[in-house]
Amino acid sequence: MSAIETFRAETRAWLEANCPESLRGAAASGELVWGGSQVEFANEDQRLWFERMRDRNWFCPDWPAAYGGGGLSPEEDAVLQQELKRLKCRPPQINLGIWMLGPVLLEFGTEEQKQRLLTPMTRGEVRWCQGFSEPNAGSDLANIRTTAVDAGDHYVVNGSKIWTSYGDKSDWMYALVRTDNSSAKKQEGISLLVLDMHAEGVEARPIDLISGKSSFCEVFFDNVKVSKDNLIGPLNGGWTLAKRLLQHERSAMSKFGEFSLPTHFDLMTILGDYLPDADTPSDIALRARAQACALDEHAYNLTVQRMGQQARARQDVSGIAAIMKLVHSEQEKQKFELLVDAMGHRALGWDGDEFSEQELAISKAWLMSYTQTIAGGSSEVQLNVIAKRVLDLPDAPKGGAK
Amino acid sequence: MNLIYNEEQRMLLDTAQEFFAERSPVSALRALRDRNDELGFEPALWQEMTELGWTAIPFPESLGGLEFGYTGMGTVFESAGRHLSASPLLSSVVLCGSILEQGGSATQQESWLAELVAGNKRLALAVDEGSRHNPHNLALSAVRTETGFQLDGEKVMVVDGLQADGWIVAARTGDAADAISLFIVPADTPGVEQKRQNLIDSRNTARLTFTHVQVAPEQLIAELDKGAPILESALDRGRACIAAELQGACEELFKTTLEYLRTRVQFDVPIGSFQALQHRAAWMHVDIELARSSLMAALDAIDSGDAQAAQLVSLAKWKVGQMADKVSSEAVQMHGGIGVTDELDVGLYFKRIRVLQALLGDADYHLNRAAPLLEEA
Numbered sequence: 173m174s175a176i177e178t179f180r181a182e183t184r185a186w187l188e189a190n191c192p193e194s195l196r197g198a199a200a201s202g203e204l205v206w207g208g209s210q211v212e213f214a215n216e217d218q219r220l221w222f223e224r225m226r227d228r229n230w231f232c233p234d235w236p237a238a239y240g241g242g243g244l245s246p247e248e249d250a251v252l253q254q255e256l257k258r259l260k261c262r263p264p265q266i267n268l269g270i271w272m273l274g275p276v277l278l279e280f281g282t283e284e285q286k287q288r289l290l291t292p293m294t295r296g297e298v299r300w301c302q303g304f305s306e307p308n309a310g311s312d313l314a315n316i317r318t319t320a321v322d323a324g325d326h327y328v329v330n331g332s333k334i335w336t337s338y339g340d341k342s343d344w345m346y347a348l349v350r351t352d353n354s355s356a357k358k359q360e361g362i363s364l365l366v367l368d369m370h371a372e373g374v375e376a377r378p379i380d381l382i383s384g385k386s387s388f389c390e391v392f393f394d395n396v397k398v399s400k401d402n403l404i405g406p407l408n409g410g411w412t413l414a415k416r417l418l419q420h421e422r423s424a425m426s427k428f429g430e431f432s433l434p435t436h437f438d439l440m441t442i443l444g445d446y447l448p449d450a451d452t453p454s455d456i457a458l459r460a461r462a463q464a465c466a467l468d469e470h471a472y473n474l475t476v477q478r479m480g481q482q483a484r485a486r487q488d489v490s491g492i493a494a495i496m497k498l499v500h501s502e503q504e505k506q507k508f509e510l511l512v513d514a515m516g517h518r519a520l521g522w523d524g525d526e527f528s529e530q531e532l533a534i535s536k537a538w539l540m541s542y543t544q545t546i547a548g549g550s551s552e553v554q555l556n557v558i559a560k561r562v563l564d565l566p567d568a569p570k571g572g573a574k
Numbered sequence: 575m576n577l578i579y580n581e582e583q584r585m586l587l588d589t590a591q592e593f594f595a596e597r598s599p600v601s602a603l604r605a606l607r608d609r610n611d612e613l614g615f616e617p618a619l620w621q622e623m624t625e626l627g628w629t630a631i632p633f634p635e636s637l638g639g640l641e642f643g644y645t646g647m648g649t650v651f652e653s654a655g656r657h658l659s660a661s662p663l664l665s666s667v668v669l670c671g672s673i674l675e676q677g678g679s680a681t682q683q684e685s686w687l688a689e690l691v692a693g694n695k696r697l698a699l700a701v702d703e704g705s706r707h708n709p710h711n712l713a714l715s716a717v718r719t720e721t722g723f724q725l726d727g728e729k730v731m732v733v734d735g736l737q738a739d740g741w742i743v744a745a746r747t748g749d750a751a752d753a754i755s756l757f758i759v760p761a762d763t764p765g766v767e768q769k770r771q772n773l774i775d776s777r778n779t780a781r782l783t784f785t786h787v788q789v790a791p792e793q794l795i796a797e798l799d800k801g802a803p804i805l806e807s808a809l810d811r812g813r814a815c816i817a818a819e820l821q822g823a824c825e826e827l828f829k830t831t832l833e834y835l836r837t838r839v840q841f842d843v844p845i846g847s848f849q850a851l852q853h854r855a856a857w858m859h860v861d862i863e864l865a866r867s868s869l870m871a872a873l874d875a876i877d878s879g880d881a882q883a884a885q886l887v888s889l890a891k892w893k894v895g896q897m898a899d900k901v902s903s904e905a906v907q908m909h910g911g912i913g914v915t916d917e918l919d920v921g922l923y924f925k926r927i928r929v930l931q932a933l934l935g936d937a938d939y940h941l942n943r944a945a946p947l948l949e950e951a
Binding site: 440460463464466467468470471472474475477478481482485487491492495498499552554555556558559560562563564565566567568 | 832
């Protein structure tokens with residue numbers, strides 16, 4: 173038996189013995205464990221799985237052992253991921269630090285930073301959040317205004333961030349800050365800082381959305397002192413690192429999505445319940461629109477499959493990849509609009525026992541669907557990207573996303 | 575489900591692209607149109623396609639075929655679509671060939687299918703009657719006589735029906751909705767009147783009128799009243815090939831349109847720098863990708879004998895058709911004034927695309943037919 177086959181056999185045996193049955197398969201919403209100083213477990217199995225994976229150094233299996241990683245080779249890591257998938261093991265914890273900041277620290281951090289920041293990450297002791305967007309820097313991310321001013325042995329940070337997921341529950345943040353205002357290009361003069369969310373002058377406030385409570389926060393910085401050794405990468409060189417971080421966002425999001433049970437509402441089934449007979453021209457038209465929407469979803473799912481097959485055949489998939497987020501979020505929004513049309517006031521309930529659980533869930537999901545075409549690059553930005561990078565259309569005379 | 579071409583299929587695609595680009599560019603269609611050619615294709619080109627073996631692609635080896643499937647056939651159709659190359663591959667080989675393959679007797683296969691594959695003879699399928707495709711509501715009747723059958727009625731939109739060696743006619747032979755029978759009617763049979771339906775795409779389309787047409791019993795394909803499933807299956811293969819031709823035509827037209835957006839200057843800048851046009855172009859790209867996936871699923875479903883093949887074909891014909899309407903409209907609009915002139919090829923693409931969209935069921939027809947896909951798995 174070759175070394176890698178031995179490793180596979182051992183890994184499979186260990187996972188079978190150590191991953192509790194209840195943690196195999198997708199999780200219901202709210203059932204995922206977020207690592208951090210205030211880690212919470214819904215049950216004993218979650219704690220066991222968390223501790224066993226932590227103690228095997230498999231929170232970050234492919235990171236160097238020197239920083240608490242598992243030290244696995246790429247081949248071994250691939251085997252581990254295959255075996256995890258085979259048993260449908262849920263991730264023992266969700267941690268933006270590991271998925272997004274970690275790889276950038278490994279590439280750009282100093283030795284001291286790697287020791288200090290990566291090691292607690294690999295133990296699941298620190299919950300990280302992202303401080304990128306600001307009230308005036310949404311689609312135009314380079315427009316950030318939160319400042320970090322040099323005060324000798326530390327920086328003083330002032331400003332605010334918005335759309336920080338779980339900002340109120342996180343221990344540390346990686347943030348983009350402006351460290352130089354003199355450059356004509358706004359992408360220059362930005363730096364990447366990490367900071368303690370428990371420090372004096374930091375305040376995180378949850379944001380209520382049109383759909384109600386959310387995990388998004390607004391975070392305010394009032395003369396927050398940040399030690400200079402928390403600057404990641406070169407001063408004023410943060411934009412490059414931010415782009416690198418965002419490349420990891422997609423894979424992080426897909427990991428997150430893979431293990432959450434989708435809250436799926438079947439359009440045609442629900443339509444059939446609320447609109448059993450479609451005999452007027454407008455009802456027939458509504459049914460036809462719904463049918464088209466559902467078939468479009470089918471075509472989208474086939475496109476996901478095709479992208480996978482093309483990637484495995486080592487063909488260029490950039491043209492397909494560029495449409496995925498746009499299509500999925502727009503289709504979801506359209507689907508909920510159709511449900512609202514078909515359900516009438518039954519989809520307009522806010523709370524209370526006048527409405528069924530499903531009706532209230534559809535109202536919330538419909539309102540939430542509006543965040544999907546805005547967050548993570550609005551549909552308009554996606555269209556700009558397709559036009560420029562995929563279709564190679566010329567830049568607008570001024571402004572516009574690059 | 576296999577949604578990409580494999581290496582062999584990609585080689586065939588490359589060969590077909592080169593062949594049509596060189597031997598049958600859009601100027602060839604323009605020439606046929608300008609001389610009002612009733613046949614609607616070049617016999618010499620058809621002969622070469624036959625020699626390349628393309629007429630044998632979908633058939634089993636036992637019938638002299640290459641067993642290369644409809645995914646293989648798709649590569650040829652999308653290449654023909656790119657250059658608007660005209661040939662009777664759809665009418666004679668895909669539609670009539672597949673009826674004979676599935677329902678033909680050994681004698682019929684020998685005297686007709688083998689000849690179609692060899693390119694010696696050409697058949698056309700007569701199915702449509704009304705203004706829109708509706709193969710489940712046929713009126714043309716075949717009534718038993720002492721010597722065989724008598725056909726009376728009318729067929730329209732018979733693709734490549736003029737100057738054919740014969741037709742396969744779908745006729746009503748009973749009162750039940752699916753009591754349909756298929757007959758081979760050789761072109762020299764008395765009582766058939768042929769008239770050209772000159773459509774916007776300048777191809778060969780015929781109206782056939784059958785008046786007391788006498789057909790011998792051995793011209794019946796398969797059993798009496800049992801033609802509907804054979805017809806439906808052949809139509810599905812045709813629809814998938816039409817979707818492939820549409821996809822190729824639209825991808826090519828989109829390429830041309832993007833090139834125009836990059837180079838046409840107004841207000842001192844290329845018009846492709848305007849966000850209003852960029853976003854519309856980006857949506858066209860989205861639809862082309864979604865349509866491509868649906869097309870590949872349909873071709874693979876036919877080849878693998880998928881239980882949902884008919885619905886997947888309809889998904890493809892719907893999605894590709896809907897995309898094709900949009901891409902062809904936008905191509906004309908984005909080209910501006912020159913887009914509505916005959917000088918530019920854009921108009922020829924537009925016209926062929928719209929005929930293909932309507933052929934064997936438009937997007938609305940197939941929206942209904944694809945619906946069973948949506949029943950929860």
